[in-house]
Amino acid sequence: MSSKKRSLSTKLKDIPKDSLDNGFEGQVTINTRMFIDKALARYSSDFIICRELIQNADDAHATWFHFEITCCPLKDLKDFQSSQGNHPVRHRSTQFISEISNAFRIFKPNTQMSPLSEGSHASNNVSSERDFHNYCITEIRANNNGRVFNETDWERVMSIAEGNTDVDAVGQFGVGFFSVFSLCEEPIIISGNEYMVFMWENDVLSTVRHEMSDEQQNQSTTIILTLKNYYKLLTDPTLTAGNQYKSNKKMSDIEPKIDLTELKTYFTKASVHIDDSFHQEIRQILKKDLPTTVRITLLFTPNTIIEQQLQSSVNEDINAKILKSLIPLRSNKNEIIPSGYVFIGLGTHQSTGIGMHVFSHFIPTIERENLDLENPHISKWNQELLLSTGQIARFIYDQTMNRNSFINNKQEAYRFISSYSFEPSVPNNKIGDAILSGFFHTTHELFVSVQQSPSNSEVCSISSKQAYLAHSPDIYTFLTLPLVPYNLVRTKFFKHLERLKLIAVVNHTIIEKTISDTVLLLEEFINLVRWLCKNKTSLQHIFSSITYRENITSSKISLKNIQYYINKNMISSILPLPSNILPINVSIRFSSNELEENLSLSKYNSRQLVDFYLLDNQHYLLRNADTSLQVLNLICQQSNQFRDSEWHSVKSILSSIKCIPTTQGMKIPNQSYILSTIPLLPEVPKITINLANDDQNSKKINKTYQQSTDASSDFVSKEFLKQIGCCTFHLQSFIAARHASSDERIERLIQELIEERSNMTDIEFEALKQTEWLRGTTNIYYIPRQLCFPSVVIELNWPTLLVIDWPDIKSTSQQYLFLKQLGVREVPDLSLLIDRISQEHNAKSSNEKKNQHKYQLPKALSYFIKYFQQHYSSLWTTAHINQLFLPSRSPTTITNDDDDNNNNHRNNEVILSKAHQLFQGIVSHDMSLNIFI
Incomplete structure (x- = not known):
């Protein structure tokens, strides 16, 4: 270091001593009004005072809290303003009271009725609440039955700039008493037998404390705030100026009646062991000690209330609205979304990321809207509490899953797991991350709800190491594995399980192994094929390993040799198919493109089917009335496709x-x-x-x-x-x-x-x-x-x-x-005609027979001659006619063959002869012509 720098450093060290010896003394003053205004500016919420007063009542272990409003008509506003002296009321049209007007009691000016009164007057007052619509609010009173102020409390209120240092009495985060000055210039506190009035002298705030008279003393605490601004009370948003409310319905009919015991709460108390150096750092920041025992409370929603919220339609009932605002879950189109918040007495703007409200000794920011995670020491305290919260949530989860008595179906499982979805927390995602880390911090086995098979919709609880996640809803329709229901898979809870490798995810390898070891039912098989058509990876290998059955009692069907499919309109489903054809009750579920392109199957034609059914071992189908009709129908359709030799064979078989x-x-x-x-x-x-x-x-x-x-x-x-x-x-x-x-x-x-x-x-x-x-x-x-x-x-x-x-x-x-x-004859039978010739000849007279010139041939003989060539010639050679039917004369040489004939010959009569007698050479051919002369 140079001598010049060394000299400057020595002079700087002498400044404090020199200022005491030679300087002018002055006093630093604080502008209290400006200090309070700046403090109030840090509060971003509207009407923060209500929350702070309720918080203080709770810190004082109050069991009830009353919020009283005093108001006056607009016409009396000037009289009220004049009564304010140096603090005129300024007009401020605000609707901050409208949302709670149905939840708190309203009083007229100068009314002596206590808010604790439950008699008949209360009913009358409530019934006339609508009369106060558009009235001016002049005063607010907050009254509770918490522990009355002791001397320490009065002193602490007098020195509000120092904050509250008594954790057990008023609150571990400091009294939020600054907030009263946002509404009132000079608030009044009445507690037990004393009261204190705040008064301003220029920008300096002072107090006056005095003892109450005996008749005014009680064991409650009241804060009275005379408003410095003009607020308008809206008791009924549906009323407008000049529009009178005409309904006779009493407001008491819709007073809140909510059974908050329906909400489940888990309380935990834990002893705190704090490192001395860390505790000292916290004291420097908070000006107070950390508690030796912390309480962690988790409020969550039972399944019955979740179901009511999902099933309820738009409900204007105030009870439903209030309940909906209290539960740490909200629904959106049947989806349940976690909406838990961090509480430090009252709720903050910080969400937990799970479906539970969390309350503990968290240290907030000055606004008390969020947890302080900026200061390293305060952040560590809050982080530890959040980790513990996650561990408690895990304990609740494990206990519920071990019981498993109320989770019987997918919807109940979904409603339960919705509280553990672990959505990102807002506005600070570190809050949710800390709770999430605490939840999965334990090494204990984690149980989840699963369905054991596609046909069983009931759920049971098993270890996550034995369960599976499937990211396609199609997989649930065929895979027989303990699968987490698909409506649960989409929740963040199971996404975290997958990220942490606490549960297996179904892939093609798992599907292939499971399918090869499983006999599917028909619908499961159909769904598997549909999935394979969409996911072609390892399709052929999986497809060939499938075994299924129509129902539980039917025989197994293997697809190992399947190569073909058949058109769904080709044949009835009652006929058995060749073993290499995909069953028709399966193929009808798919398009030809899916079967050919995705499953690589070829189309089996009708002609091939006919050949199959004509095999000897398939003839039993033809002998059955039902199946025979189907086979005959098929053969009939294909009959024109056979060659002559093939068709002859078909007819031979069927005949x-x-x-x-x-x-x-x-x-x-x-x-x-x-x-x-x-x-x-x-x-x-x-x-x-x-x-x-x-x-x-x-x-x-x-x-x-x-x-x-x-x-x-x-x-x-x-x-x-x-x-x-x-x-x-x-x-x-x-x-x-x-x-x-x-x-x-x-x-x-x-x-x-x-x-x-x-x-x-x-x-x-x-x-x-x-x-x-x-x-x-x-x-x-x-x-x-x-x-x-x-x-x-x-x-x-x-x-x-x-x-x-x-x-x-x-x-x-x-x-x-x-x-x-x-066979009806165009000519008579040959033998009959021959007989007819003989009959006609015999019917002729003797003279006619002797005179050949007078002899007329029988008509039958003429008919025979006429039609011989056309009808009888082919019969003549085989007929062997031995009858006498041909008219004839005896030749000149007489024989002794027949005496009668000889006599006739001698007499030259026309006689009937046999055909062979006339044509054996004893007569010439010309002789036959002489017969017909």
């Missing part, structure tokens, strides 16, 4: 299986009959399948039959059934119907048969040709080939010939051709 549902049970196709216009006999197996047919008449018949049976809604083509061998024509039923209709005309009958022809098989039509069912001109039934057309009778003049009873039938008509197909 040998009892696969047709009928009224007589399951039958093979050729024993089953399709309904037609011809009524079937009762014993005939009638097909009960719904038939797809364009013919309107057939549709009408099918519809009528369906109304009397429980037929399936699926259809099978009639043509398909005919192709596989089903019958459409029952001969016995036809004959029975024919016999039952004796008056039925042949024309109508043949027309019906023509219409039925397309429904007949070749076998049925052949049987119809061989059966006696067709009438002739008599009532006897004949086989069609036994009858001839009427034109034959006319041409042959053969009245006894059997013909159909249809004289005017045209040979070119459809009916003629149909009857011809059935």
Whole structure:
């Protein structure tokens, strides 16, 4: 150090001594009014006095507190102002009283009624509160039954600048008595048998203390404040000037009736061990000692009140409003949000971040609105209390979870956990962080509510180390793990558990392992597939490891070999599918794109299904009435896709299986009959399948039959059934119907048969040709080939010939051709015609036979010759006709073969000969011509 600096330092040390020897003495004065005004300026809340007076009453262990308001009409305001002397009342239109006007009693000027009165006058006064609307407030009195002032208290009030140093008597944070000067110039305190009046002399505040008269003494404390500003009282916001309140409803009807015992409170007292050096630092700041015992109180809301708040609609009832303002939770669209605050007697603006109000010996800022975390020593004190608060909250949580008796479902669990959501605290987030640290400080096992399976909505309590969080609601629908309910996962509580690694979070590895060890139910499986479609990571590996069952009692289904899916409209869900096809009750829940793109499945076509159902081990499906209909429907739809050889194989398989549902049970196709216009006999197996047919008449018949049976809604083509061998024509039923209709005309009958022809098989039509069912001109039934057309009778003049009873039938008509197909003859039978030739010949006279010039050939023979080439030539070679039917003459050489013939020959008569006798060479070819001369 240089000599110049050393000299300056010596001179500075001599200043205090030199000032005492040579300086002028003066006194530092304090402007009390300015000091109080600056102190009040630190209070940011409106009407801070109310809070401070209640706080002081509580610190004095009061059990009741009364807040009295004295007011006067506007017309009397001047008289009131003049009574104020040097302190005129200034107009100040403020509504600070309006919010509490329903909660405190109001008194008229000069009223001697005590606020403690509970008699009939009280009711009258309350009922007239509306009369004070827009009155001027002139005086406020705060009265409580706390401990009356002792000498120390009076002295402390006299020296308010020093603050309160008696923690046990008035308050550990100092008397907030500065606040009274925000409303009143000269407040008055009455306590026990003494009173004190504050008075101003310029800017200096002084007090006068005196003893009360005996009749005025009591064991309460009252602070009287004559207002220095003009405030307007609003007892009813709905009233305006000139609008009188006309309702007769009494205000006493809505007096608050709140059972505050419904709110739960946890009290804790703890001894405090404080380091001496730390305590000394605090004394320097607070001017008082820290308490040796601290009380920590937590107030929280039971589930019953939370439920009421969630279910209640907009409620204007004052009780509901007050209760809502007291509870440390608020609801917003069914969401419960923690709204606990820190209390230091009255509430501060500092939230706790949890759904609990917290009260303890916190040290606040001078405003008493927030905790002081700026000063390192005060901050440490507050931090320790906050950590202890978190530990107590954890203790409450653990006790509740251990009981677990009232948490039975997700909603109850959500209402409970909402108090522990640990939202960021405001305005200082360090408050919530400290409570959060205290809550998780303990190493004890933490229990949480979980649901054990997707099908069980009840919750139970297990260790967080055994529980899981899932961040997708879809996971809850299929994963069988102890999962924290999804409505709880979104709360901050479980976010903190996840951050601190106190609980596991479900990932793909956990899902894959769990699924491989679990047999899912159908809905769980469906939900899993939906989730896999959204989350493709490890999709194929998880999908192939799935095993599920339709219900608890059904068999397991593995997806290990699944490669295909089937169109939901292709087949009924009652049919079993190949093992490599995704079950249809699953695939119908998803789009084709999801199945192909996400699950990598290929579409299985109908033709492949037909091949599967025609396998030997699947024939049991064809023998069952329900499943057979579905299989036949499928085969019918695909029948046009088969090649001829394949279709022949299909028909061969079906024709040998009892696969047709009928009224007589399951039958093979050729024993089953399709309904037609011809009524079937009762014993005939009638097909009960719904038939797809364009013919309107057939549709009408099918519809009528369906109304009397429980037929399936699926259809099978009639043509398909005919192709596989089903019958459409029952001969016995036809004959029975024919016999039952004796008056039925042949024309109508043949027309019906023509219409039925397309429904007949070749076998049925052949049987119809061989059966006696067709009438002739008599009532006897004949086989069609036994009858001839009427034109034959006319041409042959053969009245006894059997013909159909249809004289005017045209040979070119459809009916003629149909009857011809059935066997009705256009010419008589060869043998009958030969017999007719013999009959006609024998009917001729003897002279006619002897004279060949007079001999007329029989008409039957002429008919035979005429139609021989067209109708008889093919029959002639096989008929072996041995009858005598050809007219002839004996040749010149006479034989001895037959005496009668020889005689006839000798007489040259025309005789009938056998065909072989005329054409074996004994006669020339020309001889045959001579026969017909």
